[in-house]
Amino acid sequence: AxxxxxxxxxxxxxxxxxxxxxxxxxxxxxxxxxxxxxxxxxxxxxxxxxxxxxxxxxxxxxxxxxxxxxxxxxxxxxxxxxxxxxSSGQSVGIYSHGNGKAVAMVFLSGSENQEALAKDIAMHIVASQPQFLSKDSVPQEVLEREREVFSSQVAGKLQEVVEKITQGKFKAFFQEACLLEQAFIKDPEVTIQGLIDRAAKA
Structure with missing residues:
Protein backbone atom coordinates (compact mmCIF):
# COMPACT_ATOMS: atom_id res chain seq x y z
CA ALA A 1 0.00 0.00 0.00
CA SER A 87 -9.30 14.74 -0.96
CA SER A 88 -8.38 17.65 1.25
CA GLY A 89 -9.83 17.15 4.70
CA GLN A 90 -8.98 13.43 4.64
CA SER A 91 -6.28 11.67 6.60
CA VAL A 92 -5.01 8.27 5.46
CA GLY A 93 -3.24 5.69 7.59
CA ILE A 94 -1.67 2.46 6.38
CA TYR A 95 -0.54 -0.47 8.49
CA SER A 96 1.30 -3.44 7.02
CA HIS A 97 1.99 -6.58 9.06
CA GLY A 98 4.23 -9.54 8.33
CA ASN A 99 6.03 -7.97 5.37
CA GLY A 100 2.75 -7.12 3.68
CA LYS A 101 0.81 -10.33 4.38
CA ALA A 102 -1.92 -8.29 6.06
CA VAL A 103 -2.52 -4.64 5.20
CA ALA A 104 -5.19 -2.14 6.20
CA MET A 105 -5.78 1.36 4.86
CA VAL A 106 -8.00 3.77 6.80
CA PHE A 107 -9.49 7.03 5.56
CA LEU A 108 -10.69 9.58 8.11
CA SER A 109 -12.80 12.43 6.79
CA GLY A 110 -13.49 15.77 8.39
CA SER A 111 -10.10 16.67 9.75
CA GLU A 112 -6.58 16.83 8.42
CA ASN A 113 -3.38 15.78 10.18
CA GLN A 114 -4.92 12.67 11.71
CA GLU A 115 -2.57 10.23 9.96
CA ALA A 116 -1.32 8.81 13.28
CA LEU A 117 -4.90 8.06 14.38
CA ALA A 118 -5.72 6.55 10.98
CA LYS A 119 -2.60 4.35 11.21
CA ASP A 120 -3.53 3.24 14.74
CA ILE A 121 -7.00 2.24 13.51
CA ALA A 122 -5.44 0.43 10.53
CA MET A 123 -3.18 -1.49 12.94
CA HIS A 124 -6.22 -2.32 15.07
CA ILE A 125 -8.07 -3.65 11.98
CA VAL A 126 -5.18 -5.95 11.04
CA ALA A 127 -4.98 -7.27 14.62
CA SER A 128 -8.71 -7.54 15.38
CA GLN A 129 -10.15 -8.28 11.92
CA PRO A 130 -13.61 -6.74 12.35
CA GLN A 131 -16.29 -8.05 10.00
CA PHE A 132 -18.36 -4.85 9.86
CA LEU A 133 -17.83 -1.10 10.29
CA SER A 134 -20.71 -0.50 12.72
CA LYS A 135 -23.87 -2.04 14.18
CA ASP A 136 -25.86 -0.35 11.41
CA SER A 137 -23.80 -2.04 8.70
CA VAL A 138 -24.50 -5.61 9.89
CA PRO A 139 -26.80 -7.24 7.28
CA GLN A 140 -30.27 -8.27 8.48
CA GLU A 141 -29.65 -11.95 7.61
CA VAL A 142 -26.58 -11.98 9.89
CA LEU A 143 -28.64 -10.48 12.74
CA GLU A 144 -31.37 -13.10 12.19
CA ARG A 145 -28.83 -15.93 12.15
CA GLU A 146 -27.26 -14.67 15.39
CA ARG A 147 -30.71 -14.30 16.97
CA GLU A 148 -31.49 -17.95 16.10
CA VAL A 149 -28.22 -19.10 17.66
CA PHE A 150 -28.85 -17.06 20.81
CA SER A 151 -32.46 -18.29 21.06
CA SER A 152 -31.40 -21.93 20.81
CA GLN A 153 -28.93 -21.37 23.66
CA VAL A 154 -31.64 -20.08 26.03
CA ALA A 155 -34.58 -22.28 24.97
CA GLY A 156 -36.99 -23.07 27.82
CA LYS A 157 -36.27 -19.93 29.86
CA LEU A 158 -38.81 -17.20 30.69
CA GLN A 159 -39.37 -14.64 27.91
CA GLU A 160 -38.00 -11.73 29.98
CA VAL A 161 -34.87 -13.74 30.75
CA VAL A 162 -34.51 -14.70 27.08
CA GLU A 163 -34.74 -11.02 26.04
CA LYS A 164 -32.11 -9.93 28.59
CA ILE A 165 -29.71 -12.71 27.63
CA THR A 166 -30.25 -12.05 23.91
CA GLN A 167 -29.55 -8.32 24.39
CA GLY A 168 -26.34 -9.15 26.24
CA LYS A 169 -25.25 -11.60 23.55
CA PHE A 170 -25.94 -9.05 20.80
CA LYS A 171 -23.90 -6.46 22.68
CA ALA A 172 -20.99 -8.93 22.90
CA PHE A 173 -21.41 -9.82 19.20
CA PHE A 174 -21.27 -6.14 18.17
CA GLN A 175 -18.21 -5.55 20.37
CA GLU A 176 -16.44 -8.43 18.66
CA ALA A 177 -17.59 -8.01 15.05
CA CYS A 178 -18.03 -4.23 14.53
CA LEU A 179 -14.99 -1.97 14.23
CA LEU A 180 -16.52 1.07 15.90
CA GLU A 181 -17.72 -1.02 18.88
CA GLN A 182 -14.40 -2.82 19.43
CA ALA A 183 -12.10 -1.97 22.31
CA PHE A 184 -9.00 -0.27 20.90
CA ILE A 185 -6.13 -2.74 20.95
CA LYS A 186 -3.64 -0.19 22.39
CA ASP A 187 -6.11 1.09 25.02
CA PRO A 188 -8.94 -1.38 25.79
CA GLU A 189 -10.65 1.22 28.00
CA VAL A 190 -11.84 3.08 24.88
CA THR A 191 -13.72 1.88 21.79
CA ILE A 192 -12.67 2.84 18.28
CA GLN A 193 -15.71 5.14 18.13
CA GLY A 194 -14.60 6.71 21.41
CA LEU A 195 -11.10 7.16 20.03
CA ILE A 196 -12.47 8.97 16.97
CA ASP A 197 -14.80 11.10 19.11
CA ARG A 198 -11.90 12.06 21.38
CA ALA A 199 -9.77 13.09 18.39
CA ALA A 200 -12.65 15.13 16.94
CA LYS A 201 -12.90 17.16 20.17
CA ALA A 202 -9.16 17.81 20.40
Whole structure:
Protein backbone atom coordinates (compact mmCIF):
# COMPACT_ATOMS: atom_id res chain seq x y z
CA ALA A 1 0.00 0.00 0.00
CA UNK A 2 1.12 3.54 -0.71
CA UNK A 3 -0.32 7.00 -0.23
CA UNK A 4 1.08 10.25 -1.62
CA UNK A 5 -0.12 13.44 -3.33
CA UNK A 6 -1.50 11.35 -6.25
CA UNK A 7 -3.87 9.37 -4.01
CA UNK A 8 -3.84 5.99 -2.29
CA UNK A 9 -3.13 2.59 -3.80
CA UNK A 10 -3.32 -0.98 -2.58
CA UNK A 11 -2.24 -4.07 -4.50
CA UNK A 12 -2.35 -7.78 -3.65
CA UNK A 13 0.43 -9.77 -5.28
CA UNK A 14 0.73 -13.49 -4.55
CA UNK A 15 3.86 -15.64 -4.70
CA UNK A 16 4.53 -19.20 -3.58
CA UNK A 17 7.05 -18.72 -0.76
CA UNK A 18 8.08 -16.24 1.93
CA UNK A 19 11.58 -16.40 0.50
CA UNK A 20 10.42 -14.68 -2.69
CA UNK A 21 8.04 -12.38 -0.80
CA UNK A 22 11.13 -11.01 0.99
CA UNK A 23 13.26 -10.85 -2.18
CA UNK A 24 14.40 -7.31 -3.10
CA UNK A 25 13.61 -7.81 -6.81
CA UNK A 26 10.05 -8.87 -5.97
CA UNK A 27 9.61 -6.02 -3.46
CA UNK A 28 10.78 -3.50 -6.08
CA UNK A 29 8.27 -4.96 -8.56
CA UNK A 30 5.43 -4.49 -6.05
CA UNK A 31 6.54 -0.92 -5.26
CA UNK A 32 6.54 -0.20 -8.99
CA UNK A 33 2.98 -1.57 -9.27
CA UNK A 34 1.82 0.84 -6.59
CA UNK A 35 3.40 3.75 -8.45
CA UNK A 36 1.72 2.58 -11.69
CA UNK A 37 -1.67 2.43 -9.95
CA UNK A 38 -1.20 5.98 -8.68
CA UNK A 39 0.10 7.30 -12.03
CA UNK A 40 -2.78 5.82 -14.03
CA UNK A 41 -5.52 5.92 -11.34
CA UNK A 42 -6.35 2.24 -11.87
CA UNK A 43 -8.34 -0.25 -9.81
CA UNK A 44 -8.38 -2.99 -12.44
CA UNK A 45 -5.75 -5.75 -12.60
CA UNK A 46 -6.17 -6.31 -16.35
CA UNK A 47 -5.80 -2.60 -17.13
CA UNK A 48 -2.75 -2.46 -14.85
CA UNK A 49 -1.12 -5.35 -16.76
CA UNK A 50 -1.36 -3.37 -20.02
CA UNK A 51 0.24 -0.07 -18.91
CA UNK A 52 3.92 0.64 -19.39
CA UNK A 53 5.84 0.04 -16.18
CA UNK A 54 7.23 3.05 -14.33
CA UNK A 55 10.00 0.77 -13.09
CA UNK A 56 11.04 -0.38 -16.59
CA UNK A 57 9.47 2.03 -19.16
CA UNK A 58 10.27 -0.18 -22.17
CA UNK A 59 8.08 -2.99 -20.75
CA UNK A 60 4.41 -3.31 -19.91
CA UNK A 61 3.57 -4.38 -16.37
CA UNK A 62 2.69 -7.84 -17.72
CA UNK A 63 6.07 -8.11 -19.48
CA UNK A 64 7.93 -6.92 -16.38
CA UNK A 65 6.01 -9.49 -14.33
CA UNK A 66 7.29 -12.23 -16.68
CA UNK A 67 10.87 -10.96 -16.33
CA UNK A 68 10.51 -10.79 -12.54
CA UNK A 69 9.12 -14.34 -12.46
CA UNK A 70 12.18 -15.56 -14.37
CA UNK A 71 14.48 -13.72 -11.96
CA UNK A 72 12.88 -15.00 -8.75
CA UNK A 73 11.98 -18.44 -10.10
CA UNK A 74 8.35 -18.43 -8.95
CA UNK A 75 4.91 -17.70 -10.29
CA UNK A 76 3.63 -14.19 -9.50
CA UNK A 77 -0.07 -13.34 -9.55
CA UNK A 78 -1.49 -9.82 -9.27
CA UNK A 79 -4.81 -10.59 -7.58
CA UNK A 80 -6.34 -7.24 -6.67
CA UNK A 81 -5.66 -3.57 -7.22
CA UNK A 82 -7.24 -0.45 -5.79
CA UNK A 83 -6.74 3.24 -6.45
CA UNK A 84 -8.65 5.92 -4.62
CA UNK A 85 -8.16 9.67 -4.64
CA UNK A 86 -7.46 11.46 -1.38
CA SER A 87 -9.30 14.74 -0.96
CA SER A 88 -8.38 17.65 1.25
CA GLY A 89 -9.83 17.15 4.70
CA GLN A 90 -8.98 13.43 4.64
CA SER A 91 -6.28 11.67 6.60
CA VAL A 92 -5.01 8.27 5.46
CA GLY A 93 -3.24 5.69 7.59
CA ILE A 94 -1.67 2.46 6.38
CA TYR A 95 -0.54 -0.47 8.49
CA SER A 96 1.30 -3.44 7.02
CA HIS A 97 1.99 -6.58 9.06
CA GLY A 98 4.23 -9.54 8.33
CA ASN A 99 6.03 -7.97 5.37
CA GLY A 100 2.75 -7.12 3.68
CA LYS A 101 0.81 -10.33 4.38
CA ALA A 102 -1.92 -8.29 6.06
CA VAL A 103 -2.52 -4.64 5.20
CA ALA A 104 -5.19 -2.14 6.20
CA MET A 105 -5.78 1.36 4.86
CA VAL A 106 -8.00 3.77 6.80
CA PHE A 107 -9.49 7.03 5.56
CA LEU A 108 -10.69 9.58 8.11
CA SER A 109 -12.80 12.43 6.79
CA GLY A 110 -13.49 15.77 8.39
CA SER A 111 -10.10 16.67 9.75
CA GLU A 112 -6.58 16.83 8.42
CA ASN A 113 -3.38 15.78 10.18
CA GLN A 114 -4.92 12.67 11.71
CA GLU A 115 -2.57 10.23 9.96
CA ALA A 116 -1.32 8.81 13.28
CA LEU A 117 -4.90 8.06 14.38
CA ALA A 118 -5.72 6.55 10.98
CA LYS A 119 -2.60 4.35 11.21
CA ASP A 120 -3.53 3.24 14.74
CA ILE A 121 -7.00 2.24 13.51
CA ALA A 122 -5.44 0.43 10.53
CA MET A 123 -3.18 -1.49 12.94
CA HIS A 124 -6.22 -2.32 15.07
CA ILE A 125 -8.07 -3.65 11.98
CA VAL A 126 -5.18 -5.95 11.04
CA ALA A 127 -4.98 -7.27 14.62
CA SER A 128 -8.71 -7.54 15.38
CA GLN A 129 -10.15 -8.28 11.92
CA PRO A 130 -13.61 -6.74 12.35
CA GLN A 131 -16.29 -8.05 10.00
CA PHE A 132 -18.36 -4.85 9.86
CA LEU A 133 -17.83 -1.10 10.29
CA SER A 134 -20.71 -0.50 12.72
CA LYS A 135 -23.87 -2.04 14.18
CA ASP A 136 -25.86 -0.35 11.41
CA SER A 137 -23.80 -2.04 8.70
CA VAL A 138 -24.50 -5.61 9.89
CA PRO A 139 -26.80 -7.24 7.28
CA GLN A 140 -30.27 -8.27 8.48
CA GLU A 141 -29.65 -11.95 7.61
CA VAL A 142 -26.58 -11.98 9.89
CA LEU A 143 -28.64 -10.48 12.74
CA GLU A 144 -31.37 -13.10 12.19
CA ARG A 145 -28.83 -15.93 12.15
CA GLU A 146 -27.26 -14.67 15.39
CA ARG A 147 -30.71 -14.30 16.97
CA GLU A 148 -31.49 -17.95 16.10
CA VAL A 149 -28.22 -19.10 17.66
CA PHE A 150 -28.85 -17.06 20.81
CA SER A 151 -32.46 -18.29 21.06
CA SER A 152 -31.40 -21.93 20.81
CA GLN A 153 -28.93 -21.37 23.66
CA VAL A 154 -31.64 -20.08 26.03
CA ALA A 155 -34.58 -22.28 24.97
CA GLY A 156 -36.99 -23.07 27.82
CA LYS A 157 -36.27 -19.93 29.86
CA LEU A 158 -38.81 -17.20 30.69
CA GLN A 159 -39.37 -14.64 27.91
CA GLU A 160 -38.00 -11.73 29.98
CA VAL A 161 -34.87 -13.74 30.75
CA VAL A 162 -34.51 -14.70 27.08
CA GLU A 163 -34.74 -11.02 26.04
CA LYS A 164 -32.11 -9.93 28.59
CA ILE A 165 -29.71 -12.71 27.63
CA THR A 166 -30.25 -12.05 23.91
CA GLN A 167 -29.55 -8.32 24.39
CA GLY A 168 -26.34 -9.15 26.24
CA LYS A 169 -25.25 -11.60 23.55
CA PHE A 170 -25.94 -9.05 20.80
CA LYS A 171 -23.90 -6.46 22.68
CA ALA A 172 -20.99 -8.93 22.90
CA PHE A 173 -21.41 -9.82 19.20
CA PHE A 174 -21.27 -6.14 18.17
CA GLN A 175 -18.21 -5.55 20.37
CA GLU A 176 -16.44 -8.43 18.66
CA ALA A 177 -17.59 -8.01 15.05
CA CYS A 178 -18.03 -4.23 14.53
CA LEU A 179 -14.99 -1.97 14.23
CA LEU A 180 -16.52 1.07 15.90
CA GLU A 181 -17.72 -1.02 18.88
CA GLN A 182 -14.40 -2.82 19.43
CA ALA A 183 -12.10 -1.97 22.31
CA PHE A 184 -9.00 -0.27 20.90
CA ILE A 185 -6.13 -2.74 20.95
CA LYS A 186 -3.64 -0.19 22.39
CA ASP A 187 -6.11 1.09 25.02
CA PRO A 188 -8.94 -1.38 25.79
CA GLU A 189 -10.65 1.22 28.00
CA VAL A 190 -11.84 3.08 24.88
CA THR A 191 -13.72 1.88 21.79
CA ILE A 192 -12.67 2.84 18.28
CA GLN A 193 -15.71 5.14 18.13
CA GLY A 194 -14.60 6.71 21.41
CA LEU A 195 -11.10 7.16 20.03
CA ILE A 196 -12.47 8.97 16.97
CA ASP A 197 -14.80 11.10 19.11
CA ARG A 198 -11.90 12.06 21.38
CA ALA A 199 -9.77 13.09 18.39
CA ALA A 200 -12.65 15.13 16.94
CA LYS A 201 -12.90 17.16 20.17
CA ALA A 202 -9.16 17.81 20.40
Missing amino acids: LVDERGAALVEVNVETDFVANNSVFRAFVTGLLSDLLDHKLSDVEALARVMSSQEPSLSVEELKAVTMQTVGENIRISRALYTPV
